[in-house]
Amino acid sequence: MKGKILVTGGTGYIGSHTAVELQNAGYEVVIIDDLSNSTADSIDGIEKITGIRPVFEQLDCNDLEGLKKLFEKHKGIQGIIHFAASKAVGESVEKPLLYYRNNIVSLINLLELMPKYDVKGIVFSSSCTVYGEPDVNPIDETAPIKPAASPYGNTKQINEEIIQDYIRSGATIKSIILRYFNPIGAHPSTEIGELPNGVPQNLVPYITQTAIGVRKELSVFGDDYNTPDGSCIRDFINVVDLAKAHVIAIDRMLGNKSEDKVELFNLGTGNGVSVLELIRVFEKVADVKLNYKIVGRREGDIEKIWAEPTKANKVLGWTAKENIEDTMLSAWKWQLKLREKGIM
Numbered sequence: 184m185k186g187k188i189l190v191t192g193g194t195g196y197i198g199s200h201t202a203v204e205l206q207n208a209g210y211e212v213v214i215i216d217d218l219s220n221s222t223a224d225s226i227d228g229i230e231k232i233t234g235i236r237p238v239f240e241q242l243d244c245n246d247l248e249g250l251k252k253l254f255e256k257h258k259g260i261q262g263i264i265h266f267a268a269s270k271a272v273g274e275s276v277e278k279p280l281l282y283y284r285n286n287i288v289s290l291i292n293l294l295e296l297m298p299k300y301d302v303k304g305i306v307f308s309s310s311c312t313v314y315g316e317p318d319v320n321p322i323d324e325t326a327p328i329k330p331a332a333s334p335y336g337n338t339k340q341i342n343e344e345i346i347q348d349y350i351r352s353g354a355t356i357k358s359i360i361l362r363y364f365n366p367i368g369a370h371p372s373t374e375i376g377e378l379p380n381g382v383p384q385n386l387v388p389y390i391t392q393t394a395i396g397v398r399k400e401l402s403v404f405g406d407d408y409n410t411p412d413g414s415c416i417r418d419f420i421n422v423v424d425l426a427k428a429h430v431i432a433i434d435r436m437l438g439n440k441s442e443d444k445v446e447l448f449n450l451g452t453g454n455g456v457s458v459l460e461l462i463r464v465f466e467k468v469a470d471v472k473l474n475y476k477i478v479g480r481r482e483g484d485i486e487k488i489w490a491e492p493t494k495a496n497k498v499l500g501w502t503a504k505e506n507i508e509d510t511m512l513s514a515w516k517w518q519l520k521l522r523e524k525g526i527m
Contacts, residue, residue, distance in 0.1 A: 187211040187259050188433060189302075191244055191293070192266030193237070194218065196377040197308070197366055199225040200426035201264060203232050203375070208430045212237040213257050215244070216267065220380050228374035244289030247296075254300040262433050263293060263305040268338070271384030272312070272483045275335035286338035287345070294349050297356050304357035304436040306429055309343055311364045311418070311449070311488055312336030320455060321418075321491035324362070324447050333483035343447075350444045357444050359432040364418035364451035364490050366425045368510035369517035376517030377422075378527070386458065387511070391518035394471045397527055401473060403458055405480035410487055414458040418451035418489035421505035421513075425450055428501045435499065442498075451490025452503040461511070468512040 188205055192198045193214030199221075202212045206229070214226070214237050223239060230236040238257065242249045244267045254260065268286045269275065275282040290307075297305065313336060314322050315329025331337035346358045367387040369376030382398075383389040393401045406413035428450050435441055456464075466473055495501050521527040 184211045185209045186261040186437060187213060187257065189213050189215065189260045189263045190266065191215050191263065191289070192268065194221040194223055194225045194239070195266060196221070197422060197425060198266040199229055199375045200370060200422050201266070201429045202229050202237055203370065204423070204426040204430045205433070206233040206235050206237065210433070213260065214239045215242040215253060217241065217243040220269075222378070222380075225375050228370075231374045232370065232372050244292055245285065247292045250292055250296055254296060260300065261303050262437055263297070263302060264308070264429055264433065265290060265293060265305055266308045268308065270335060272333045272335050273481055274384060275333050276483045279334035282334045282338055287341055290342050290345060294346070294354070294356070298354060302356065304359070305346070306432045306436065307342065307346060307358060307360045309360050309362045310336065310339045311362050311451070311490065312485070313340045313343065313362060314488065316485050317488055320487060321453055321489050322449070323491035324449055324494055332485055335483070347445050357436050357441055358446075359436050359441065360445065360447045361428060361432060362447065362449050363425060364420055364449070364488070366422045367419045368421045368423070368505070368513040370423060371513060373516050373520040376514065378521065386461070387514050390462065390465055390473060391514050392527065393475070394465070394469060394473055394515070395518050395522055395527075399474070401462075401475035402478045403462075403475055404478060404484060406459070406477045407480075408486045410457055412457050412459045415484055416455040416457045416487035416489065418454060419456050419461065419507060419510070420450060420452050420503050421510040424503040424505055428495065428499065431499050431501050448495040448499060449490045449492050450495055450503075451492050453490055453492050455487060455489035456507060461507070464507055465511045465515070468508050469515040
């Protein structure tokens, strides 16, 4: 085993895929999650894929005393990958205090405990939302951080600042901050994928649930943006590609290969795809006609943003490899598997 890694929010969408890649790479994984937007069933999926069942503890990262007990129980944690957070842009506009409490306090608790338990570094799950509405696309890591378009985006900005301030203060830890663009798809095994509790806040599970009849129709928020087809443009990245980047980041951080105590990387494909284009791709690969309607714009949405991933490509040696067609097909196969299991 290479070492022990704590994955917060590890039963969730990106967390579960990352746990798979960590175990495949030889790391021992400890997962904590409060199960507020996921289920513990993903632990079974991780075990089926890797042949190894990760340690799982149900715990809220806002529970400082609970975290202390966790570090005492599972001694020798070398690194943390911090996913645990509320993550829906629209919901954050409606429930800002929930987002500030969940997303900021949890990070502060972890940072405070890391030196006490000799945890060397933290990989932080950030977002392209920190760039706000960019002046130009594609967008690289030198682009200005703009006022956030939503409380969710603001929590990511604040957390990045907290990490940098804490490390600058002399804290004996390192951090790699990964700014995701838009993760989609599912593991090719169909053992894990995106399954939010309740009504999906993300586009792709809403597409697949509409296609299979769980949802009546999909709402496309706006067709009057300054884009070729009027719908918002995003950089959609395969979740397995994204998960693999976290393993590379952990290797780099724990192997003392980092050039600075805090490093920042954009994780995206470098290609912008509109919401309506994504729907057409899905209809083609799934051979399903999707029931959708155009509605008004949604507060907090950015018009268009896609990545310039050259830094991650060159410095990390990481590249997004999966194409959009295969990625959307994986999401559909995951939805079909859920139906087969009688889950949805």
